[in-house]
Amino acid sequence: MARTTGSHSDITGPRVRAAALKLFARSGYAAVSMRAIAAEVGVQAGALYNYTPDKQTLLFDLMQSHMEALLAQMPAGAGDPMVDLEDFVAFHLRFHADRPDEVFIAYMELRNLTPENFARIEALRRTYEDRLERILRAGQAAGVFRISDSKIVALAIIAMLTGVNTWFRIGGRLSLDEVVAQYWDMVRSAVGAGTLPR
Incomplete structure (x- = not known):
């Protein structure tokens, strides 16, 4: 199939993924058509098939990209369980804080x-959980x-940390640093390590 005049795969492809991400997070995968994604991008519906074979592939690509970025940036570990746990908590919260749509899709659209x-x-x-x-x-x-x-x-712990995305907003009552500190206190208590003075 010929590419739409004036389109560029290195520009339109990312725009297609960004539009799908936005629409899937807002309306749900099942409710979003390829025609709606095309309208969001500003191309004809048939032009989408230059960039993705189908809607399922778009969903999978969004989830895979999210998980691969998460794994690639995950802290390597210092060898001290307390330090490593604190680093994991801070990393998870900070990585996901500005990715609410990706988080929503990664957890709510698995069934699709x-x-x-x-x-x-x-x-x-499982690699991340492990x-x-x-x-x-x-x-x-x-x-x-003590667990x-x-x-x-x-x-x-992962469920608790991921739940932050349902209410946290940059510029809200608490800063991200404050949220990270409070969640670290809660995680430390959850593993029986208690609350230590800062």
Whole structure:
């Protein structure tokens, strides 16, 4: 299929993904048509197929890009469970704070992935969860964390941290630094490490 006159794949492709991200987050994947995405970009509906084979591929690409960026920027770890846990908490909150649409789609639209695409995204999510679980197990072994099931605690911490995106807004009552500090206190208590003076 010929490319639409005046379009450029390096410009229009990112615009297609940005439009899909916005519309999926606002209206939900199922309610958004390729025609609506095309209208948001300002191209004919048929032109979208120069940049993506279908809507499912767009959804998968958005989720995969989000997870790959998350994993690529995740702290490597210092080898001290307390430091590593604090770094994980701060990283998760700061990484997601300015990506509310990506977070919404990554968690709420999993059900709309094909089984194959779901398995691929779940594998990336497990890699991230496993990083936190390894920190928790190291803290258990060192006697600094008092937890009984590192998997459940890891999932609970991630759910708590991700929930910040439902209410936090830049410029709101609390700064991001204040939110990070308060959530670190809560996570530290959740793993039985108590609240330490700053």
